[in-house]
Amino acid sequence: MAFASIHIPDFMVQAIVRSEIALRDRAVVIVDGTPPLWNVVAGNERALQAGIELGMAKSQAAQFNTVQIRHRSPAQEKVAHTALLDLGWSFSPRMEDTAPDTVVLDLAGLSALLGSDEHIAKKLAKCASDFGFVARIAVSEKIEAAILASRGFSGISFIASGEEAKRLASLPVRALLPSLEILETLERWGVDTCEKLAALPVLQLSERLGQEGVHLHKLARGDCSRSLVLAEPSLFFEEEMELEDAVEELESLSFLLGRLLDRLCERLVARSLATRVVRLQFELERSFDKDLQLFPPSNRQKSVSRQYEKLLTLPVPVRDSKLLLKLVRLRLQSDPPPAAIVKIILSAEPDKTRTVQGELFLPPSPEPEKLELTIARLGNLVGEANVGSPQLMDTHRPGEIRMKKFLQARAGSEISRKEKNKFIKKNHEESRIRKPTNGFRIFRPGLPARVEVRDGCPVRIFFRGMRGNVVTASGPWRTSGDWWQEEPWHQDEWDLEIDFAISVKRDKHISHAKQRGVYLVYYDVIHESWFFRGMYD
């Protein structure tokens, strides 16, 4: 019974190179980190031969003219790993997903179908090459020996039974992936190869390094036996599409999205699952604006990013691709991507399907799916930021609110009832403490007005064709802020009692009347304009 280990050396580099054919046969390094602290985290052999060292700063690596520098791409690595799994599964259903860069196949029973072990190994190498990988293959009767050999030796290696220790002798102990503490101890001991480790007396080693030491010793001798941990398909639902030509039109995009959503929902259905969260990611055509990478995401909104992302959160688990498409379309209509799309990634977070029916004694309410669709339509009409329940913000800026998305109550749940009671109790207590206050009707946004000022105090108001005299004035009440933002504010508010002269047409006669009211008027110091903020009842 033999096992074949497939290992992709310099995985981070290969993950990039397989999607950028031009990089093949060139020295490539991968940098990672937070700008401007980019360091070399991986490099192929050519790069290392050119003098590149791991940990080097990007600027230092850039001094090597022959070396190509690329940023680490977790996405490409994920794709490469999936491809590696596909490669393994195309040969055998019995496969272990050992590491992102390594898989192990059970070759038992494959000979009738695919030939001898040597033949299978060659086929694997060929197939890996078709997948865009330069792979190392090792075949052994011991799983661990196969893995170590594939990590340590290039090309195809066969380890005959009983020859494991001899073949692995020259491998560095690092290849055994010991814990950092043990690696340090071994370094202090001057034990740097499997041969040296294997030569140590195991009993004394166990006294010093414990069971991990014994395990490493076994590994170094190629004497470690274990069974295969079979890989299971994951609960990871993602569909991805790279577009040859960038797409700008929503209709064309909808067609592609529909296909992806269909596929996604089919997969969910096959597993008896649904989703409550759909993540929509677009890679956009590169814009000429330079990315600003100094601020956390909250402050980065103003810059033009190459990524566009939307999160579709649903009140109930759904697996209806048509409904999802409608919701996605509405979301894209209200907030379209700022540039043409070159890549689409759709992912769904799996959830259990909805099984609970509505309560019998509750008044009928619309189906959650339909309600969500309606809210999405409203959002599309009035803007997403304008749908929901208002929430005051922690700022001195008068009347500053944001809209919080409606939350669907979890029907019949004990928690929601408790929360509800708590809320009622809190409101009741607050209303007891709070003194009665005047009502105030707020105009949102403020209504422009013209104001005559004498000695710094408003005396006359012109508003929507009306003229009003200020009877009493109280103010100004001054606020300012956001001086560090591009749009700071500075306002002087006045509480004004105003007599408006009103012309009333009655029976062809025009009579003049006065209407008195108390208003809140403010002067926007930055824009040098007056506005009505609201009216006191």
Add this chain to the structure above:
Amino acid sequence: MYTELHARSAFSFLEGTSLPEELAGVCAERGMAALAVLDRDGVYGAPRFYIAAKKMDIRPLIGAEVTSEEGWRYPLLVESRLGYQNLCHTITRMKLRALKGEGHVSATEVAEKTAGLICLTGGDEGPLAHALKHGGIENGMKCVRHLCELFGCDNVYIELQRHYNRAEETRNQAALEIARKFSLPLLATNGVCHTRPEHLELLDVFTCVRHHRSLATAGRLLARNAERHLKSAAEMEHLFADLPEALANTQTLAARLQFTLSDLGYQFPTYPVPDGKSQMHFLRQRTHEGMLSRYGAANEHARRQIEHELAVIERLDLPGYFLIVWDIVRFCQEHNILVQGRGSAANSAVCYALGITAVDPVGMGLLFERFLSGERGEWPDIDLDLPSGEQRELAIQYVYERYGQLGAAMTANVITYRGRSAAREIGKVFSFDPEVLNQLTKLVGAWEYKDVNDTLDRQFRDAGLDLQHPQIRKFLELCLKIQDLPRHLGQHSGGMVVCQGQLDSIVPLEPATMPGRVVVQWDKDDCADMGMVKVDLLGLGMMAVLEDSLKIIREDYGKEVDLSHLPANDPVVYETLQKADTVGMFQVESRAQMACLPRLHPTCFYDIVVQVAIIRPGPIVGKMVNPYLKRRQGREPVSCLHPSLEPVLERTLGVPLFQEQLLRIAMIAAGFTGGEAEELRRAFGFKRSEQRMKEVEKKLRQGMDKNGITGESQETIVRSITSFALYGFPESHAASFALLAYASAYLKCHYLAAFTAAMLNNQPMGFYQPTTILKDAQRHGLRVKPIDVTTSDWFCKLEKEGSGFAVRLGLRYVKGLRADIASEIVGQRAVRPFVSVEELKLRVPKIQKAELAVLAEIGALNFVGGHQGLHRRDALWQIERAARVPGPLFEITEQFRENTEELYETESGERVQAVAKEKCSRLIESPLLPMTVEERLVADFRGTGMTVGPHPMAYYRAELKARGIRCAMELANLSTGTHVRVAGGVIARQRPGTAKGFVFLSLEDETGIANAIITPQLFEHYHVVVVHQQFLLIEGQLQNQDNVVSVKVESVWPLAITRAETLSHDFH
């Protein structure tokens, strides 16, 4: 008219943005006659405000906002000296019982100390606002009634502030009602937090720092608007047009507040004189005793000088001060603590006679007025150098003990925002990514030299920050604005103030972070400005080295060396100095000093004084080094700036090198008195002001005109004085240091082993890393033995070897080994030797595996159990077993311990050793290979930062020689212009501020140190290699002039000698 009576300065730490000087300036600008500064829980900024206000002709009124138990603050204004004392007492009480930066007072405590204080009802943080918020007008009335009970109705003012805020105005209306009800006066204030509206931004930043928030998340913690600035009378009249009495009362109240810091009432403590004699009489007696021992009876010149000084001291009523310093010195001498006065005190023959200083000012002709002058009207400044560490702490604790916990305190050190701290804190407030911030702060270079383009702007660009971005621009703007604003209060390294009676009546006291210490709320300059006497008890590493050396010599050599009676002109010392063989010697070991020594060629003590003073920014910037050296070598004729100055400049060959000379020049050339000359020095000193400098310069020129010194001579003199005053050494100070330099040189030349051990025991100090000191000592023939747990103590010590001594390295050099564990090892070893590593682990159970590993790796366990021939890896093999905790089933080691203990108890001598060895033999057999030379080097540097074995370069000498690379020793025999290749480990990299961007490298190999000079252009080119590589190969032209040898570098390469992480001393 209006007077602002409630302003906060930046000394409210993160609650105000304006320095006291700025507040005073803007107040004067606004035409106000007085201003009251009320900082939070202190009077930190009061002296600076007082000094600034005096200059602006403003009355500086004082107060403080004192935090109550509930969190609100009593705004208190000081009416009289009693009030000030009460305020100081109250603040001290609350501070001393709380953690640093915290504290509050109870109403009872306030009630005990209300006399002389006026209480305002405050603004947002005041008592009335708090009461109204938590109970409406009824509670407000209760609060005001309570304040009236505490302070008396005449001393409570209802404070009204108007910042265009509805809620505040509602509160004002309630306050008006309460004022009417209680018939209390109204008082308009603006609760000032900044001088100008635009400073609001900084206030918001401070708010974020205080609350650990960012601007994006601070919300309503930020200021509502920018109205809390210092407003003019007109603006306040407009605001309070409806309440004119509130404005008028500001004038009335300001007139009531009679106290300023001019009325501080500070008294220096009286020295308790025996027999009811006067202090002056007692001082005279002690001085005469000292004079006889220092000068003998026949030195008439000294007697006259001392009489003159005593007369000045008597006239200025300072005998108490001298006696108190003498008392501290006497304490040190009695407790065998080395002590020496430094600075201008060495100009005084009285100080010399009293044993405070060690330099003879009469013999050296030093100017007494530089130290003390009747004209200056300020206390003299005596700084005492003490061995750093415990000895100095003993002296400090003696002062506390002598004058009481509330009679003496350390002076404060106000920590202000600087480049790095400013960028870091503001960056956080702006929510910058931590990585970017790290990069940015790293970029704020540690180089002393800043080239013209090395501005914050450039640093920002280097960090990849786009200055065109509005937030970045704002960030940079705020980084500049925040510079020098106070961040928090620290403790000065050695300044102490003492007081007759209670010091907490003069200034509030606070606990220091260090236990057993209290600090005053003022820094040392503020204390001096307020006329408080300060004694600096400074820790000096070299004093500790000297003291330790003497102790080692006493114990090991059996000799007593008296530093005050060292042979005066020891030829070996001067020969060594002339060769610049000065690694480890005080003040003359730097590369610049080494480059100067062969040219100066010291032959007497005064030459060392000159040597110490000449390598200073003053003489270097004033271009006086080369003329002096040329004249000394006879290459340039000696000439004075003016014939009348010959007596002054004769000793320094016509080149002014010391501050005293400048003072004398001013006295002779311009007819200044001693006091005026000192005034001139101060005008050009650290706190220089343009106006003051102009005034003094004018007076100087007038004086010289009068004496007929005009034209070029006058210009040269003025230039010398102006460029020199800031950075020059006083001759007396240089002489004090030269004494220490001579002593260190003497000890190094004659007691190398003791001096090296003492140097190694007092690291970090001086210019070089311990490894350089060690290698230098080895080159001078000293044998240094490695760390060995069977013999090493915590400190390095001497071991007898033949007729001489070897140094045994101490356990303090084992990286990561805790001092208490080392002490436990030494203690257990003294009981009986360790028979094995396992037994060591059993007897020192707290030792950790990492500590054992380092000990094993550096070879310190090789001799445990009396074994010979074990290697480091054997020990490493053993410690892994010893360090593992056995499970309950495996009690073998426990049994082993019991067996060996039993053996020790029942048998003795060889039998014990034999059995123990037999039992251990199975444990020490290791299958590991011994370390290679390279592995040992790496382990030595990793574990101790040094190696006692050969220098890493020595292993490659043959190979290097084959490549045409010379060793450092060879260079001295080559002539200028020779093209050379030299290699070595970098021990120092320097880019001094005075060297126009040149970089100086010191490369060490097994034969000595080679010096290299890199031009700014070359440095730019090889920056990465020069800064980051440990071993370098350089190529260039040799310069060998007057035995000063250096290589002018043309190319630099990294050299792969070893992976060992050697250390260098960089960027001084």
